[in-house]
Amino acid sequence: MDQHKPSLRNNKTAKTILRIIGFIFTIGGLVCVIIAFIDFFTKAVDMxxxxxxxxxxxxxxxxxxxxxxxxxxxxxxKAVSSYVASEQAPIAKDVNNYMLDGTRDETVKTVKSCSDAIKGNASSESAGVVCPKCGVKNEPGAKFCDHCGEPLTKTCSNCGEVNDIDSTYCRKCGKKL
Ligand SMILES: [Zn+2]
Ligand SMILES: [Zn+2]
Known part of the structure; x- marks a missing residue:
């Protein structure tokens, strides 16, 4: 996941440029069409x-x-879909946690994620890191869970490379984590 980081940042710049270009073209195009329309109708009316x-x-x-x-x-x-994905908590995991210890906190979280799903945010696309401890979905590239503080990365004891939490082997040196 980490190797996507630079492209994610480039993407953001590209998206900003796209928005600016899109905005300029939309406004420019709209102005041209409106002028043409006004011209067409005023000329068409007076014969x-x-x-x-x-x-x-x-x-x-x-x-x-x-x-x-x-x-x-x-x-x-992309901004909209990643916003939706980050808003959406992993329901299955929450339900699991709820059934395991049934604490009030988990209930609140389950209710929240269910209501999110009802709101139509159910999307199979997942952007972000799911906390292995509490199941809260964190922003892509997050180092620690913003809900419980659990580390979301594994540091290789051999080479020091920071790997994703769900990695089994170090992506740099191949050592088992
Ligand atoms: Zn957590
Ligand atoms: Zn390593």
Missing amino acids: NGSMPTKFYLFFIGFPCLFIGVVCLSLGFM
């Missing part, structure tokens, strides 16, 4: 023989609008 002259703006405006909308949806799509 003094003058033809709509800004018709070409349709051909600029619509592709711009299209590019803008595509960029915007690409720019926001």
Whole structure:
């Protein structure tokens, strides 16, 4: 999971650029289309023989609008889905914990994750690290659980490489963790 970190950061920059480009294109395209529309209808209404002259703006405006909308949806799509994924607690694990010790804390968490699921956040895509101790889902790349403080990484005793908590072997030197 750690090797995705740099690309995740690049992705964020790319997403920001996409959003900015998308925004500019959407606004620009919208303005062109609106101008063309106004021109078309004012000229069409008064029949003094003058033809709509800004018709070409349709051909600029619509592709711009299209590019803008595509960029915007690409720019926001991943952000939305990862937001949904980070909001969504792992239900199965919570239910397990609940059945094991049934503490009030776990009940609250189970209720929360169930209500999240009801809200339509159920998504098979999982971004983030699930705490092996309490089952709370933490942000991708988190070092410690933000609920119980449990470490979410395994440091290799041989080479010191920090591995994901669910790794069995060190990704750098191959030693069993
Ligand atoms: Zn935890
Ligand atoms: Zn190692």
